[in-house]
Amino acid sequence: MRLLGWTAPGGSTxxxxxxxxxxxxxxxxxxxxxxxxxxxTRHFTQAVMRHLADAGVASVLPDLPGCNESLAPxxxxxxxxxxxxxxxxxxxxGATHVLAMRAAVAIAxxxxxxxxxxxxxxxxxxxxxxxxxxxxxxxxxxxxxxxLLASGLANGLDLAxxxxxxxxxxxxxxxxxxxxxxxxxxxxxxxGAGLWLRAEPDHDAAQAETLAALVAGRLST
Amino acid sequence: xTETTSIDAILRxxxxxxxxxxxxxxxxxxxxxxxxxxxxxxxxxxVVSLLTEIEDRLDIVLEDDEIDGDLLExxxxxxxxxxxxxxxx
Numbered sequence: 001m002r003l004l005g006w007t008a009p010g011g012s013t014x015x016x017x018x019x020x021x022x023x024x025x026x027x028x029x030x031x032x033x034x035x036x037x038x039x040x041t042r043h044f045t046q047a048v049m050r051h052l053a054d055a056g057v058a059s060v061l062p063d064l065p066g067c068n069e070s071l072a073p074x075x076x077x078x079x080x081x082x083x084x085x086x087x088x089x090x091x092x093x094g095a096t097h098v099l100a101m102r103a104a105v106a107i108a109x110x111x112x113x114x115x116x117x118x119x120x121x122x123x124x125x126x127x128x129x130x131x132x133x134x135x136x137x138x139x140x141x142x143x144x145x146x147x148l149l150a151s152g153l154a155n156g157l158d159l160a161x162x163x164x165x166x167x168x169x170x171x172x173x174x175x176x177x178x179x180x181x182x183x184x185x186x187x188x189x190x191x192g193a194g195l196w197l198r199a200e201p202d203h204d205a206a207q208a209e210t211l212a213a214l215v216a217g218r219l220s221t
Numbered sequence: 222x223t224e225t226t227s228i229d230a231i232l233r234x235x236x237x238x239x240x241x242x243x244x245x246x247x248x249x250x251x252x253x254x255x256x257x258x259x260x261x262x263x264x265x266x267x268v269v270s271l272l273t274e275i276e277d278r279l280d281i282v283l284e285d286d287e288i289d290g291d292l293l294e295x296x297x298x299x300x301x302x303x304x305x306x307x308x309x310x
Contacts, residue, residue: 127273133285134265144285193238197274199266202241 001050006092008065009084012072016093019049020058026219028052028059029095029111031086031104035128036160037196038067041101043203044195048099051212057219059099062089075156075163079121079171083107098182099215102196105182106175114215115182117194121175125149128159149173185214228304231278236296239271252297257290268293281306 004016030049033041049059064082066074087109090098098113103124105115129145136143148157152169164172187194190210195202237247240262257263263271271293272283281303292302 123273123277126276127269130272130285130288131266131269134269134288138265146285193241197239197270198241199262199264199270 004060004093006062006089008070008072009081009088010065010072012065012070014063014065014072014085014089015069016063016089017046017049017061018058018093019060020053021056022058024056024058026058026096027094028057028113028215028219029086029090029093029098029109030059030061031064031098031100031108032061033102033104033196034124035162036131037102037124040196040198040201043201044208045101047203047205047208048212048215051209052216055212055216057212057216060089060093060095062086062093075165078165078167079107079175080167083109097219100182103175105177105180108180108182110181113182114185114218115180116185116211117187118177118182118184120177121172125159125169125172125175132159183218185211189214224307225304228279228307229300232275232296232300232303235271235274235278239267239274250296252295252300254296255294256296256299257293263293275303279303279307 002018002022004018005013006016008014030045032038032045045061049061052059063070064085065072066077086107090109090111095111098108098111100108100113100115100118102117102119103121105118106121108115129148132148133143133145149169151157152164153166153173156163156165157169190207192204192207195204195207233247233250236242237244240260242262257268272288275281276283291298293299
């Protein structure tokens with residue numbers, strides 16, 4: 001594993017985790033899942049990249065602006081800034097293929113590749129709103145998804161510990177699963193239940209191995 | 222397979238996947254099996270994943286005011302609710 005940097009469109013320097021041979025002819029850009037799902041699949045995503053490296057496949061995982069070690073404000077991000085960032089990182093890091101996890105399919109650059117268990121932005125937003133409504137209810141406060149959405153579209157919103165800007169809320173609310181050229185890898189192809197479903201971050205070594213094998217097998221053919 | 226039995230199978234699958242239960246345990250659920258407050262795996266975070274996954278797999282939408290303690294009281298109450306929501310009752 002190597003740590004590299006890349007320059008995001010806003011000028012910020014962002015971290016990249018790279019696995020596998022540095023001089024490979026093909027390089028896979030890995031775009032991680034978002035928000036609470038990012039935490040729940042972080043270990044899994046790294047494990048997939050390690051297995052890919054074992055199979056001789058180079059992969060890179062850039063921090064998107066606002067995420068992980070990034071100093072860019074999360075609240076300023078939107079699907080457009082992340083899409084531009086994904087495109088720019090692909091060019092700077094010499095990516096030839098992409099593996100988009102979950103909602104990240106919406107920002108993936110036009111390279112050949114795979115969408116793992118793709119999910120629409122609107123479904124992601126629905127889950128985040130519900131988590132907030134239910135936790136407010138447990139705390140004795142009454143909030144509704146509808147009112148939260150209206151306020152989020154106007155002023156941004158705190159969801160799952162992230163301060164989403166108004167544009168990001170709007171982008172998610174409109175986020176459909178558009179037809180794409182990516183090969184979809186459904187959860188049932190890798191066996192077991194998706195790790196983002198778990199209440200606490202967990203890992204499943206067999207799933208990581210299977211996903212890496214699927215991608216590596218198709219890359220080499 | 223009738224509509225109702227397939228909803229039953231899908232719902233058991235969601236509970237198995239979200240709560241990390243094994244097939245045998247989920248297969249043993251009956252209408253009176255207690256869910257929220259009875260299954261230690263079903264905490265409030267798991268409720269969110271559970272409901273979102275039910276919506277996705279059964280193509281239904283659950284409103285805020287439909288989600289209360291009664292909905293998740295027993296397996297039977299949850300199954301009856303989503304079956305009605307699907308128009309299969």
